Amino acid sequence: MMSDTPEMVKKVFAIFVVGILIIGFFMVFTQMPKGNEVNVNNTVSRFYVMKDVDHATQMLDKGTYFNKDMVPLRNDVPYTPITFGKSSNLEDGAANVVTSIVVDYRGFDTLGEVTVLFLAASGVMLVLHGEKRKIPKKKIAPSEIMYVGTRIAFAVIFLFGIYVFIHGHLTPGGGFPGGAIIASGILGLFLGRQGYSPNKAGLTVFESLSGMAYVIIGIIGLVGEKSFLANFLPTGTIGDLFSAGFIALIYIAIGMKVGSELSAVTNAMIVDTEED
Amino acid sequence: MVDFLQNWVYLTGAMALVGIGLYIVLTNTNIFRIIVGLNIIDSGTNLFIVTIAWHPKSVMPIYTATNNLVVNGHVISADPLPQSLVLTAIVIGLGTTALALAIAVKIYQKYGTLDVRKIKEGDR
Numbered sequence: 001m002m003s004d005t006p007e008m009v010k011k012v013f014a015i016f017v018v019g020i021l022i023i024g025f026f027m028v029f030t031q032m033p034k035g036n037e038v039n040v041n042n043t044v045s046r047f048y049v050m051k052d053v054d055h056a057t058q059m060l061d062k063g064t065y066f067n068k069d070m071v072p073l074r075n076d077v078p079y080t081p082i083t084f085g086k087s088s089n090l091e092d093g094a095a096n097v098v099t100s101i102v103v104d105y106r107g108f109d110t111l112g113e114v115t116v117l118f119l120a121a122s123g124v125m126l127v128l129h130g131e132k133r134k135i136p137k138k139k140i141a142p143s144e145i146m147y148v149g150t151r152i153a154f155a156v157i158f159l160f161g162i163y164v165f166i167h168g169h170l171t172p173g174g175g176f177p178g179g180a181i182i183a184s185g186i187l188g189l190f191l192g193r194q195g196y197s198p199n200k201a202g203l204t205v206f207e208s209l210s211g212m213a214y215v216i217i218g219i220i221g222l223v224g225e226k227s228f229l230a231n232f233l234p235t236g237t238i239g240d241l242f243s244a245g246f247i248a249l250i251y252i253a254i255g256m257k258v259g260s261e262l263s264a265v266t267n268a269m270i271v272d273t274e275e276d
Numbered sequence: 277m278v279d280f281l282q283n284w285v286y287l288t289g290a291m292a293l294v295g296i297g298l299y300i301v302l303t304n305t306n307i308f309r310i311i312v313g314l315n316i317i318d319s320g321t322n323l324f325i326v327t328i329a330w331h332p333k334s335v336m337p338i339y340t341a342t343n344n345l346v347v348n349g350h351v352i353s354a355d356p357l358p359q360s361l362v363l364t365a366i367v368i369g370l371g372t373t374a375l376a377l378a379i380a381v382k383i384y385q386k387y388g389t390l391d392v393r394k395i396k397e398g399d400r
Contacts, residue, residue, distance in 0.1 A: 010302075010303065011303055013302075014298075014299055014302035014303045015299065017298070017302060018295045018298050018299050018302070021294065021295060021298060022291060022295055025291045025294075040334075040351040040352075040353065040354070040355050041350055041351050043355060043357070044357065045329075045351075045355045045356055045357045046351050048356055048357060049337060049345050049346065049351045049353055049356065050346060050351070079346070079349050081346065082339065082345075082346065084339045084340055084341050084343075084344075085341065095338055095339040095340065096337075096338045096339075097337040097338065097339070097345070097353070097356040098337055098338075098356045098359050098360045098363065101356055101357060101360040102360045102363055102364075106360065109364060110364070113364045113367055113368065116367075116368050116371055117367055117368070117370075117371045119371070120370075120371030120372060120374055120375045121371070121374070123375045123378070124374050124375055124378040127375075127378040127379055127381075127382055128378050128381060128382070171338070172336075172338065174363075176363065176366075176367050238339060239339065239340075239341075258367075265374050268378070269374075269377070269378070269381075
């Protein structure tokens with residue numbers, strides 16, 4: 001059957017399928033606005049940028065927000081200008097608008113995302129665990145320079161990862177990149193030392209505690225404020241390190257969780273290849 | 277020409293990434309290469325989603341001392357919502373890739389090969 005088909009025919013068929021897909025893409029392009037016509041002012045994101053979602057929702061409740069002709073959004077919502085370093089007590093104090101969406105407005109999504117990452121990590125450990133793991137012997141032992149260098153680099157990388165997830169509400173980055181940076185430091189330790197293995201119990205404890213911290217922060221919001229994962233801290237002045245309420249707390253929890261999870265995945269992935 | 281590049285280069289790139297990834301998935305029989313192809317499709321999709329929210333004159337959606345997102349009541353930043361969705365998608369892509377690689381390791385340990393056809397023959 002398929003195995004009798006010559007290789008050439010298969011490749012031509014594959015190109016044919018890919019071509020159909022590309023034609024489909026082009027059909028979408030004809031319907032899309034050109035790049036310089038994309039206008040954020042007509043989309044919901046406008047209110048995320050202006051940090052005025054609550055007001056927009058109130059207008060929606062009064063029924064004055066949408067009309068029957070599907071004119072998407074009104075542009076005459078009153079707007080108070082935001083100045084960096086001066087405006088305070090905003091609806092959401094994060095200078096990074098993407099962070100304010102990820103952690104604050106759609107924090108429940110991010111909880112689900114963390115859950116997916118947790119399931120993937122536990123799946124990896126479930127699949128790769130169980131056999132007797134021999135720590136792989138490197139053919140060339142790492143030199144003294146490698147050993148010392150990776151340990152110094154680990155300290156710097158660890159600090160940088162912590163910096164990235166603590167400043168998640170001010171600069172690009174956040175909990176997920178910060179955690180990945182920390183895990184890359186641990187990968188360096190694997191390269192630099194013969195037979196290195198991280199403290200597995202410590203990783204598990206860190207992971208569980210930070211995951212619990214996220215849910216507990218959400219429940220505090222449920223008890224103290226109106227909804228699950230609601231901001232219960234003052235938002236402060238936009239641009240300060242101690243601003244944006246609970247976003248920094250959640251990103252610290254996410255950073256620790258992602259860092260320990262990816263380190264555990266790296267540990268599980270280093271499998272003996274049984275080469276002499 | 278510059279106008280064309282500004283408007284379409286990222287969209288064309290995203291489309292090309294999806295096409296290349298799909299071609300790799302369809303023509304290779306090695307499981308590892310199929311996973312790599314799926315990853316390329318993943319990147320193409322993420323690039324597509326970010327690109328449709330971007331226009332050449334937009335600024336980054338981060339308030340800084342010199343970066344004003346709202347001028348005269350009009351938002352001039354790129355759309356932050358698709359960017360945050362892509363942040364989610366990247367992490368989930370990482371998780372699924374790790375799981376797929378772990379399963380590939382197990383398949384290699386059981387069958388001694390990563391070739392899909394040889395695995396099928398060995399099954400019979």
